[in-house]
Amino acid sequence: MITQDGLTTAQIEFFELNGYLVLPNFVDDDACLKLREQAMILAKKHCPSPQEATVFTADGTAVHASDDYFLTSGDKIRCFFEKDAFDEHGELRQDAHLCLNKLGHAMHDLDPVFKDFSHSSRLAAVAKSVGLQRAQLLQSMYIFKQPRIGGEVTSHVDHTYLWTEPQSVIGFWFAIDDATTQNGCMWALPGGHRIPVKTRNRLTPDRKSTFNEIFDPTPYPTEGLVPLEATRGTLILLNGTLPHRSGPNTSDKPRHAYTIHAIDGTANYPSDNWLQRPSLPMSGFLN
Ligand code: FE2
Numbered sequence: 001m002i003t004q005d006g007l008t009t010a011q012i013e014f015f016e017l018n019g020y021l022v023l024p025n026f027v028d029d030d031a032c033l034k035l036r037e038q039a040m041i042l043a044k045k046h047c048p049s050p051q052e053a054t055v056f057t058a059d060g061t062a063v064h065a066s067d068d069y070f071l072t073s074g075d076k077i078r079c080f081f082e083k084d085a086f087d088e089h090g091e092l093r094q095d096a097h098l099c100l101n102k103l104g105h106a107m108h109d110l111d112p113v114f115k116d117f118s119h120s121s122r123l124a125a126v127a128k129s130v131g132l133q134r135a136q137l138l139q140s141m142y143i144f145k146q147p148r149i150g151g152e153v154t155s156h157v158d159h160t161y162l163w164t165e166p167q168s169v170i171g172f173w174f175a176i177d178d179a180t181t182q183n184g185c186m187w188a189l190p191g192g193h194r195i196p197v198k199t200r201n202r203l204t205p206d207r208k209s210t211f212n213e214i215f216d217p218t219p220y221p222t223e224g225l226v227p228l229e230a231t232r233g234t235l236i237l238l239n240g241t242l243p244h245r246s247g248p249n250t251s252d253k254p255r256h257a258y259t260i261h262a263i264d265g266t267a268n269y270p271s272d273n274w275l276q277r278p279s280l281p282m283s284g285f286l287n
Contacts, residue, residue: 006125019193019242026235134265150249169240
């Protein structure tokens with residue numbers, strides 16, 4: 001049975017059982033290439049000096065978590081660098097736009113091409129199918145995973161960083177290039193979304209940095225993850241409590257991806273989450 005342009009009953013059951021769902025050919029190549037081109041334009045336009053830009057570590061968190069540049073990016077378009085982007089003298093190894101880790105976090109609201117890609121009745125229907133009663137687009141990221149320098153992202157769950165009460169965040173991950181085990185595709189732990197969440201990342205009282213509140217100090221399992229190889233245009237849905245990671249890109253092929261994280265507007269969004277959007281109310285997939 002197919003719900004109105006949304007998921008089939010079998011797909012919904014797979015998502016509920018495993019915590020993820022791979023939907024090949026969800027977007028056509030032209031739309032992906034248009035987004036790719038626009039990302040390169042934005043990367044050049046918004047490229048900061050290395051001094052002001054935040055660098056990312058293996059677990060996907062900012063090295064300078066106190067960096068105002070990162071913590072105030074929730075309602076802006078900003079650029080973040082790879083940690084291997086710099087040589088031993090602190091100089092960028094290549095042109096700045098080729099050393100970027102990602103763009104974040106409000107392209108879906110602020111850029112017309114990204115806005116168009118991110119809002120559709122199909123996405124609204126999919127969001128409804130996976131249980132979001134009133135989907136609200138919290139953040140967008142364009143991830144470059146550059147050839148040879150694209151870093152690893154270690155196992156984590158998105159709920160840690162995008163906390164809601166009750167848990168509601170769902171990741172919408174689009175392959176803009178083909179993603180394979182060679183160029184750092186996503187890996188996920190089937191059924192791992194049932195493991196109680198182990199940490200919550202939150203702002204310190206002065207709101208200048210973040211810390212992890214630990215509920216369970218044991219790490220997420222490193223065994224049993226499966227590679228989610230994806231051709232261009234594939235949409236992968238990820239439950240917010242599903243452990244997932246991606247390897248480094250040691251190949252000479254880029255692995256661009258675009259992600260949207262949506263939460264349920266019926267859930268509480270705490271004021272001590274790092275991501276705040278003071279100048280920009282959230283929208284749904286239809287507007
Ligand atoms: Fe993630």
